[in-house]
Amino acid sequence: MNNCLALSDETLLSIEKPERYIGNEVNSVTKDKNAIDIRFAMCFPDVYEIGMSHLGIQILYGMFNSYEDVWCERVYSPWLDMDKLLREKNIPLFALESQDPVKDFDFLGFTLQYEMCYTNILQILDLSGIALLSKDRTWDDPIVIGGGPCTYNPEPITDFFDVFYIGEGETKYREIFDLYKEARNSGMSREDFLHEMAKIPGMYVPSLYEVSYKEDGTILEYKPIYEDVPSTIQKEMCTELADAFYPTKPVVPYIKVTQDRVVLEIMRGCIRGCRFCQAGQLYKPLREKDVERLKKIAIESLNNTGYEEISLSSLSSSDYSKLPELIDFLIDSCNKKKVNISLPSLRIDAFSLDVMSKVQDVKKSSLTFAPEAGTQRMRDVINKGLTEEDILRGSHEAFLGGWNKVKLYFMLGLPTETDEDIAGIGDIANKVCVEYYETVPKEKRNGRAVEVTASTSFFVPKPFTPFQWAPMDTKEDFLEKAAKTKAGIMSQLNQKHIKYNWHEADASMMEGVFARGDRRLNEVILKAYEKGCIYDAWGEYFKFDVWMETFKECGVDPFFYTTRERSDDEVFPWDILNCGVTKAFLLREWKNALQNKKSSNCRLNCLGCGAASYGVGVCMEGRNNA
Amino acid sequence: MHKLRVKFTKTGPIKFIGHLDVMRYFQKAIRRAEIDIKYSEGFSPHQVISFAQPLSVGATSEGEYMDMSVNSMESSKDIKNRLSSVCNEGIDILAVTELPENEDKAMTLTYAAKYRVKIRESLKPDFDWVSEFEKYLENKTLPAMKKTKSGEKEIDMKPMIFDCSFDHKGESVVLLLSMSSMATLKPALLFEGFYKSKGLEFTSNALDLHRIDIYKKEEDDKGEYIIPFICDKNQEKIYL
Numbered sequence: 039m040n041n042c043l044a045l046s047d048e049t050l051l052s053i054e055k056p057e058r059y060i061g062n063e064v065n066s067v068t069k070d071k072n073a074i075d076i077r078f079a080m081c082f083p084d085v086y087e088i089g090m091s092h093l094g095i096q097i098l099y100g101m102f103n104s105y106e107d108v109w110c111e112r113v114y115s116p117w118l119d120m121d122k123l124l125r126e127k128n129i130p131l132f133a134l135e136s137q138d139p140v141k142d143f144d145f146l147g148f149t150l151q152y153e154m155c156y157t158n159i160l161q162i163l164d165l166s167g168i169a170l171l172s173k174d175r176t177w178d179d180p181i182v183i184g185g186g187p188c189t190y191n192p193e194p195i196t197d198f199f200d201v202f203y204i205g206e207g208e209t210k211y212r213e214i215f216d217l218y219k220e221a222r223n224s225g226m227s228r229e230d231f232l233h234e235m236a237k238i239p240g241m242y243v244p245s246l247y248e249v250s251y252k253e254d255g256t257i258l259e260y261k262p263i264y265e266d267v268p269s270t271i272q273k274e275m276c277t278e279l280a281d282a283f284y285p286t287k288p289v290v291p292y293i294k295v296t297q298d299r300v301v302l303e304i305m306r307g308c309i310r311g312c313r314f315c316q317a318g319q320l321y322k323p324l325r326e327k328d329v330e331r332l333k334k335i336a337i338e339s340l341n342n343t344g345y346e347e348i349s350l351s352s353l354s355s356s357d358y359s360k361l362p363e364l365i366d367f368l369i370d371s372c373n374k375k376k377v378n379i380s381l382p383s384l385r386i387d388a389f390s391l392d393v394m395s396k397v398q399d400v401k402k403s404s405l406t407f408a409p410e411a412g413t414q415r416m417r418d419v420i421n422k423g424l425t426e427e428d429i430l431r432g433s434h435e436a437f438l439g440g441w442n443k444v445k446l447y448f449m450l451g452l453p454t455e456t457d458e459d460i461a462g463i464g465d466i467a468n469k470v471c472v473e474y475y476e477t478v479p480k481e482k483r484n485g486r487a488v489e490v491t492a493s494t495s496f497f498v499p500k501p502f503t504p505f506q507w508a509p510m511d512t513k514e515d516f517l518e519k520a521a522k523t524k525a526g527i528m529s530q531l532n533q534k535h536i537k538y539n540w541h542e543a544d545a546s547m548m549e550g551v552f553a554r555g556d557r558r559l560n561e562v563i564l565k566a567y568e569k570g571c572i573y574d575a576w577g578e579y580f581k582f583d584v585w586m587e588t589f590k591e592c593g594v595d596p597f598f599y600t601t602r603e604r605s606d607d608e609v610f611p612w613d614i615l616n617c618g619v620t621k622a623f624l625l626r627e628w629k630n631a632l633q634n635k636k637s638s639n640c641r642l643n644c645l646g647c648g649a650a651s652y653g654v655g656v657c658m659e660g661r662n663n664a
Numbered sequence: 665m666h667k668l669r670v671k672f673t674k675t676g677p678i679k680f681i682g683h684l685d686v687m688r689y690f691q692k693a694i695r696r697a698e699i700d701i702k703y704s705e706g707f708s709p710h711q712v713i714s715f716a717q718p719l720s721v722g723a724t725s726e727g728e729y730m731d732m733s734v735n736s737m738e739s740s741k742d743i744k745n746r747l748s749s750v751c752n753e754g755i756d757i758l759a760v761t762e763l764p765e766n767e768d769k770a771m772t773l774t775y776a777a778k779y780r781v782k783i784r785e786s787l788k789p790d791f792d793w794v795s796e797f798e799k800y801l802e803n804k805t806l807p808a809m810k811k812t813k814s815g816e817k818e819i820d821m822k823p824m825i826f827d828c829s830f831d832h833k834g835e836s837v838v839l840l841l842s843m844s845s846m847a848t849l850k851p852a853l854l855f856e857g858f859y860k861s862k863g864l865e866f867t868s869n870a871l872d873l874h875r876i877d878i879y880k881k882e883e884d885d886k887g888e889y890i891i892p893f894i895c896d897k898n899q900e901k902i903y904l
Contacts, residue, residue, distance in 0.1 A: 039754060041676050048786055050680055051722045051869045057685065060677040062753055064692070292681045292689060344692030344750075375695065376703055399707050 040068055044129065044137040053119045057293045058086035061112075061134035064290040065342065067099070068135055069109040076215050078102055079133045079143040079180065081113040082151070083158035084575065089114040090289070091297030093351060094149055094186065098207045100285030108215060111135040112289070113146075115158045116165065118573070124165050131165035140166040144218065146180040148199075150188035153552035154545060154575035156195055160567040163198065170564065172200045172245055177228050181218070189242075190320055191501040193611040194552050194559035196244035200232055204615055205240045205274030206306075208282045213238055236267040240274030243267070247614060249557055255598055257556065257609040273617045277654045279306060279325045286338035290345070299347035299380065300339040304332060304364065308353035309640035309656055313421045313631050314410070314449065316500035317353055319619050322647060324640060325655035329360040333367050340377060348372065349380040356385035357641075365393050386432035391439050404443030404491075405436050411452060412462025418636045419454050421627075426466060433470050437477040443489045444470050450519040450540075451497040451511035453631060460519055464526030464536075467492045471532035488532075493539040494523055496546035500553050501612040502619065504627035510550045510600040516543040544582040548574065550600040556611040559599075562592045620648035665702060666737055667763040669770060670730045670747065671894045674719060676754030683718035689755070690730060697746035702733040716770035716878050716893070717777065717843060720852075722869070727778075727877030729770045729893050731763070759894045776826055776879040776890050777843040779851050782836045787870040789862070794832050800858045801828060808857045821857065824849035826890070827902065838876070840902070 039062055043050070050056035071077065080099055082089030089095070095112070102110035111133035116124060124131060130139040140146060146168065148159055160170055163182070169175045172182065184192060185203040192202045203210065214235065221231040236243040246267050250258040262269055276282050284303070291298075307324035308317065336348060348368065352358060368379050379397040384390040386405055394403070407429050411417045414425065433444060448463050467490050474488035496516045499505045511519070520540040527538050552559065566581075566588045573579040589596050604610075606625060613621070623646060630637055637645055640656045650657035674686070681689065691711055694701050703709035716729035737743055744760040751757060783793060800806075806821040824847055827840035841849045852868045859866035879890040881904075889901035 039676055039752065043677060046786070047722060047872070048784055048869055056680040056721070057682075060680050062677045064689075064753060290692060292678070292685045294685075294688070341696065341698070344695035346691065346695070376709055 040135065040137060042137060044132040049123065049127075053123060054117060055086075055293065057291075058114065058117065059120065059134070061137065063292055064344075065287045066112075066135055066289045067103040067109070069103075071109065071136060071138075074109045075107040075219055076109070076145065077143040078108060078110040078145045078147060079113050079140045080110055080147045080149070081162055082149050083115050083155045083162055084573075085117050086114040086291075087293065087295040090291045090295040092149065092151065093297075093301050093303060094207065096285050096288040096301075097283065098147075098211070099289070100287065101208065101283040102211065104283065105212070105215065107219070109135075111143075113140055113162065115161060115573070118579070121161065121165065121572070130167050131162065141168055141179065143180045146182050148182070148184045148186075150184050150186040150192075150195075152575060153188055153194075153549045154580075155188075156552060156563050157567045157571045157574055159195065159198055160564065161572050164567075171197050173197070175200065175228065181231075187316065187320060188552075190316070190615060190617055191553065191555070191610075191612040192242065192244065193557050194555040194563060196557055197560040197564070199244065201235050202242040202244070203240060203274070204242050204271050204617075206276045208276040209274045210238055210240050214241075233264065233267070236264075239272060242271040242615065244557075249611075257611060257613075259609065260614045270614055270616045273320075273615065275618065275652050275654075276306070276325075277652060279654075280328050280331065284335055286335055287342045288339065290343045297349070298345070299349050299378075300336070300343060300345045301349050301351045302332060302336050302339070303327070303351045304355060304358050304361075305352045307655060309357055310354055310423065311421055311627075311637055311639060311645070312410070313419070313504040313627055314452065314497060314500075316503050319502045319624075319647075320617055321353070322618055322640075322649035323652060323655035323657045324357070326358060326360075329364050332364060336368060337371060340372075340375060346376070347378040347380055349382065352383065354385070355381065355383050356387075356390065362389070369393075369396055386428075386436065388435060391432075391435050395439055400440040401442075403441070404445050404489075405432070405441055406445045406447070407432065408447040409466060410447065410449050411455075411459055412448065412464075412466060413459045415634055416452060416455060416459040416462070418634045419631045420449075420452055421631070421637055423636075423639070426469070429466065430469060430473050433473045434477050437474050437488075442474065442478075442483075442486050444491070446470070446490065446492045448492065448494045448523075449497045450494045450523065451516055453505060453508040454634075455519075457522065460522045461526045463492060463494070463523050464528075464530050467527060467536045468530035468532050471530075471535050488535050489537070490532075490535055491537045491539065492523075492527060494520060495541045496543055498546055498550045498553055501610065502617045502624070504624050504631055506554065506610065506624065507604045507606070507608075507628050509603050510547075512597075512601055513543040513547050516546065542577055542580075545574070545577065545580055547596070547600060548580075548582070548585060551596045553599075554610070555599050558592075558594055562588050562594050565592060618647075618649040618652060623647040665765075666734050666740075667765060667767060668732050668734060668737075668740060668743060669761050669763055669893060670732065670744075670757060671759040672728050672730065672751075673756040673758060674723075674725045674728055674754060675756075676724075678754040679722055679724045682721050683715070686719075687713070687715065689753075693747060693750050693755075694732070696750040697743075699732075699743060699746055700735045700737065702735050714769050714771050716774050719875055720850075720868075720873065723873035723875060725875035726758070727875055727892060729878055731770050761894055770878070770880075770893055772845065773880045773893075774878055775842070775844045775881040776840055778827075778838065778840045778876040778879070780836055780838050780874040780876055781851050781855070782872040782874075783870050784872050787867070788835075789859075789864060791862075792832075794830050794835055794837060796862065797837060797858055798830050800861055801825065806854070806857055808853055810853065821849055821854055825854075826904070840879075843878070 099110050102108045113133050163170050168179045182200045184199045189202045232243045235241050248261045252258045305326040307321040309324050409424050410422045471488050499508045527536050702712045712733040714731050740760045740762050748757045808821050809816045810819045824842035829838045856866045877892040889903045
């Protein structure tokens with residue numbers, strides 16, 4: 039236990055949720071700082087309750103702390119009340135475990151899970167007293183390293199990072215730590231250290247690359263400034279997922295957080311190839327974990343944490359080949375322990391309904407379908423395999439099983455979308471209602487009506503997807519489409535049983551700018567932060583007007599990144615990275631999409647995306663090698 | 665089935681954890697300790713545990729109580745060892761005793777609580793507050809406005825103070841205050857009254873509170889007395 043907190047009792051009692059800043063949680067790791075060589079501060083740049091819910095940090099936290107010479111601690115964004123207080127009292131930001139200033143650490147790692155966290159990165163650096171720009175840093179500052187999905191286009195934030203780790207964290211950190219120790223012992227300069235880092239596979243040191251632009255503002259080329267650093271950076275991938283480190287003693291927060299349960303990652307990657315989905319491409323190929331090891335991890339994690347719930351994690355759990363065996367085991371052992379099982383991302387069919395009826399209260403829970411689009415044509419464009427028939431058959435079986443609540447998720451603003459596709463959303467919602475009344479006779483309804491919730495989000499094209507070429511809708515387009523969706527639902531016979539939710543359009547636009555942005559956005563982000571933009575992912579604190587004003591001041595046109603048509607041969611800012619799937623494959627898929635042509639999934643038929651070069655997972659299942 | 669009463673401390677950083685989260689902490693600790701805890705019936709069963717009294721956020725304690733029911737156990741000592749082995753965050757398990765089957769919950773039996781109160785260094789008034797507080801308590805009545813569900817009502821705090829002692833050198837006071845379903849006096853309310861009598865503004869953050877123990881009411885041939893829920897045999901009974 040660490041009794042020496044960075045803040046006084048009076049201070050902690052004067053702010054909201056002091057539990058966010060006191061560390062000492064069950065399974066948090068404390069080491070003797072004089073007996074280790076490397077201090078790593080791992081940061082999720084959002085509030086504690088969000089950051090503590092992230093699996094990736096728990097994996098790396100456990101892995102780093104399993105090294106004798108490393109002590110990894112956690113840092114989250116101070117909430118606004120604490121932010122104000124730290125600035126007023128001039129208290130440097132501290133890590134939770136030791137409560138020592140972050141600036142004293144050797145590394146500060148950020149996991150970048152969504153674009154709207156970018157100003158929070160600057161908040162962390164600023165409050166820590168670390169130079170905001172990589173070029174201004176010295177050995178008095180930690181090495182600032184970024185990882186996570188947003189690093190697959192890190193260009194908008196290259197000024198703030200010394201290095202990005204492209205790919206899965208399990209593979210290269212040991213090598214990085216050894217290089218760091220050697221560098222510090224030999225008195226190497228920080229610049230030389232970063233130069234050496236760039237030679238480790240997967241490491242992208244942005245300061246070692248020069249970008250030149252064409253007259254139309256698109257990129258001409260990227261050039262490494264040294265001959266011995268790679269011209270493209272290849273994604274790191276964990277090829278031995280079966281033996282890779284997995285934490286069975288995750289930190290258990292005192293307060294309720296978003297993901298308040300044991301998370302069991304059953305596989306990585308996805309075979310489905312939905313064309314809007316970035317994760318589906320980034321984590322290819324699909325690698326399943328050994329079911330016996332998963333059983334062991336599940337039991338150990340529950341014993342070590344005391345959690346009352348366990349959740350399976352993957353992009354599409356139904357594709358895990360040993361799912362029935364795993365679930366039978368979990369139901370059996372969790373029933374004994376009175377532990378709940380949560381099964382997100384399951385395809386609704388007879389098997390999953392049977393399982394769900396065993397682990398959930400049917401009356402309270404709802405079924406979730408993600409058709410993503412309102413018509414079969416549109417679903418073919420996005421390569422989403424789910425058909426209307428699947429939804430109605432799944433609903434039918436669910437209604438027979440006693441469910442009466444259905445959630446439907448859609449996207450608006452998909453490429454080639456027409457009014458017909460938008461009207462299709464209301465149609466499907468209505469058909470689900472009709473299915474209920476046809477399936478469940480009046481006397482068996484017990485007065486319960488069907489409840490359908492349709493939600494739409496606005497589509498944001500992402501790098502390394504077939505839709506990376508697609509123009510994005512404007513805010514006005516989005517709002518008009520949401521209004522049409524609403525009108526479509528209101529015109530349905532069963533409209534009073536359908537609830538419609540839609541997202542804010544302003545934030546989607548900003549996300550679109552950052553997602554496919556380039557280095558010219560660094561200045562905008564820095565300026566917006568200086569003007570007080572922070573917690574942009576939180577609707578109530580997102581200052582859209584300030585952002586728009588800042589774009590103007592910096593002479594940057596945000597629509598260049600969103601609505602612009604991109605030519606097939608345009609050089610993208612993220613082409614400096616190689617995520618495993620080839621640009622040729624993505625382009626092929628983009629063309630298929632424009633012709634309403636579906637593609638197969640990885641298990642049925644290899645599409646030759648390029649990920650087979652890693653030589654693992656579904657690519658090696660034999661029958662379908664390219 | 666066995667009914668157990670657990671006495672524990674709350675010290676160190678965990679003092680900033682609120683009551684509901686302390687409950688959640690114990691629910692997890694009980695699972696980690698693999699105690700054969702009794703669950704309630706129903707679709708979402710919960711552990712049969714309850715706490716004597718919430719402790720305010722920021723206060724420490726060496727006398728908190730939790731009641732729990734277990735289906736089976738080796739011994740109460742084994743339960744104590746099991747819980748101790750999984751609680752190392754400032755929660756020390758001091759004792760576990762088995763209760764008679766008809767024993768009421770600590771929650772309903774609670775009659776009084778003893779506190780050691782200090783004033784935090786940075787918020788200390790610029791006079792000898794211990795002496796002044798001692799004088800304040802000598803008043804015949806100590807009126808205060810107590811917030812209730814339906815608004816505020818005037819009460820007299822004096823009869824709710826069972827005992828007090830003053831440490832002038834250590835600048836602290838020890839108070840034994842009523843804490844039951846009938847009448848509860850929180851140290852903060854008493855200090856608010858004291859500050860008011862000195863014409864000062866009071867903030868509850870000023871108090872450095874430590875709960876020494878929680879008491880129940882018993883009776884013997886000499887009359888009604890109070891005594892901590894779990895204590896040494898030599899512990900003095902305080903006759904009312």
